[in-house]
Amino acid sequence: MLKILASRLRQGHRTNRFPVEAPALPDRFRGRPVLRPEECPTGCDACARACPTRAITLEEGLAVDLGRCLFCTECTDVCPRDTALVFSGEYRLATRTSADLVVRSGSSYALAEALEARALALFGRSLKLRVVSAGGCNGCEVDVNVLGTVGWDLGRFGIQVVASPRHADAVVICGPITRNMEAGLRKTLDATPDPKLVIAVGACALSGGPYLDQEEQLCGAPGMGLPVDLFIPGCPPHPLTILDGLLRLLDKVGDGGRG
Ligand code: SF4
Numbered sequence: 001m002l003k004i005l006a007s008r009l010r011q012g013h014r015t016n017r018f019p020v021e022a023p024a025l026p027d028r029f030r031g032r033p034v035l036r037p038e039e040c041p042t043g044c045d046a047c048a049r050a051c052p053t054r055a056i057t058l059e060e061g062l063a064v065d066l067g068r069c070l071f072c073t074e075c076t077d078v079c080p081r082d083t084a085l086v087f088s089g090e091y092r093l094a095t096r097t098s099a100d101l102v103v104r105s106g107s108s109y110a111l112a113e114a115l116e117a118r119a120l121a122l123f124g125r126s127l128k129l130r131v132v133s134a135g136g137c138n139g140c141e142v143d144v145n146v147l148g149t150v151g152w153d154l155g156r157f158g159i160q161v162v163a164s165p166r167h168a169d170a171v172v173i174c175g176p177i178t179r180n181m182e183a184g185l186r187k188t189l190d191a192t193p194d195p196k197l198v199i200a201v202g203a204c205a206l207s208g209g210p211y212l213d214q215e216e217q218l219c220g221a222p223g224m225g226l227p228v229d230l231f232i233p234g235c236p237p238h239p240l241t242i243l244d245g246l247l248r249l250l251d252k253v254g255d256g257g258r259g
């Protein structure tokens with residue numbers, strides 16, 4: 001026992017201070033893109049052609065759909081200008097609607113707003129998550145699981161991952177939802193008591209991600225027609241992006257809804 005206490009004292013406190021203070025992200029972190037279409041050469045569509053998931057559109061001005069984006073930088077690699085499309089260090093990406101996932105120059109990005117008052121009263125102090133791995137590469141699940149480690153300590157916010165959908169308040173979907181996982185996911189959703197939340201994590205769950213054109217999958221939660229309460233982009237999303245989205249939903253970050 002004394003050895004355990006001594007070891008505990010030696011290790012000290014390791015949980016980061018988010019949301020009071022965001023942990024430092026690596027220099028190579030790719031967050032929300034910044035667009036400067038005025039710097040694009042006339043008629044250039046190199047970025048849109050290079051994008052493997054058709055996340056970039058030019059018809060109504062340069063726009064990037066973070067619901068599809070893999071943050072792979074194929075687009076910036078082919079851009080003839082260094083500053084027309086740049087990935088910033090902005091980790092706050094989660095939204096409440098799929099329309100809000102589209103980044104355009106000159107308009108602000110509508111970050112996820114908190115749940116409505118009744119849902120907030122139900123889930124604000126205790127939110128149990130059932131994670132369903134619906135056919136992706138497992139990257140998103142790993143970054144959800146990271147939140148349970150001592151460095152993030154998800155439990156301090158009253159949020160916990162549970163094993164049974166019957167104990168859950170929210171179903172977290174990772175992966176594009178393969179046809180083989182459709183029935184399993186439906187059963188999980190049916191077994192989760194109402195009112196329940198649906199949280200889609202990662203490009204796969206938001207749109208099919210890199211599996212977009214494969215007919216063995218359903219293009220994520222929207223493709224399956226599920227009502228999604230929180231969209232968290234990324235491939236995979238950084239744990240900070242996931243936690244920021246969850247805390248926004250529960251009204252536990254205080255910087256408003258737009259960023
Ligand atoms: S970073 Fe996103 S927008 Fe750019 S090419 Fe990759 S998927 Fe497309």
Ligand code: SF4
Nearest residue numbers: 136137139202203204
């Ligand atoms: S979004 Fe990317 S990291 Fe997540 S499951 Fe799909 S391929 Fe893997």
